[in-house]
Amino acid sequence: MPTIHILLAEDEPQLAQILQETLASENFDITTVGDGIEALQRYEQERPDILVVDVMMPRMDGFELVRRIRRNDQQTPVLFLTARSSIDDVVKGFELGANDYLKKPFGMRELIVRIRALVSRATPSTPSLPSPNTFSIGHYLFHVTGQRLVHVPSGQTSELSHREAEILRALCQHRGEVVESRDLLLTLWGDDSIWNARSLHVFITKLRHRLQQDPALRLVNVRGIGYKLLE
Secondary structure (H helix, E strand, C coil), rough: CCCCCEEEEEECCHHHHHHHHHHHHHEEEEEEECHHHHHHHHHHHHCCCEEEEECCCCCCCCHHHHHHCCCCCCCCCEEEECCCCCCCHHHHHHCCCCCCCEEEECCCHHHHHHHHHHHHHHHHCCCCCCCEEEEEEEEEECCCCCEEEEEEECEEECCHHHHHHHHHHHHCCCCCCCHHHHHHHHCCCCCCCHHHHHHHHHHHHHHHHCCCCCCCCCEEEEECEEEEEEE
């Protein structure tokens, strides 16, 4: 993969320096700015591969920055850094066009993994349509890359495992349709043995439990074929 150019907008000098040095050591190309106005200017000049944006910044906050960028650019990934945990702020960020968010304090390895995943998803490898990164499911907001399921009315957030997130993504992409168990098993486990089929059933049971706060949502077992998501 070519060198990833990151535009980092962070107004805390110490944190910005740590991020700059760590990301540079991982062979990222970094442009660091300290406020939203300068971030917008550098974005227009450099057209980075991804923006890593603090929500609370002087002169222009991260929300307004992303609002302006999304007027003409729907493709460049945006990852919010935030010390704010309000579900309203999270939902607002996604509605404005953010692709992911990390709550401070966060681990550097997690940030690096998420940056690479977002850029990889944004880089077209085939002419097929891109997969959505966020799904609205009944009373829930499912953020695929972040592997988070948020119950919007209460603000309760569930952290999903990788397999839970991939199973739910497949069900969301084909909601109302049967997703064959064999396809899920071959994709996520590598074979469709009876032992893996039992594991898949366990994950489906976990997802039913996570979605139970919305009684209208159902994960239906289509006997002998697979599962489907109904709402």
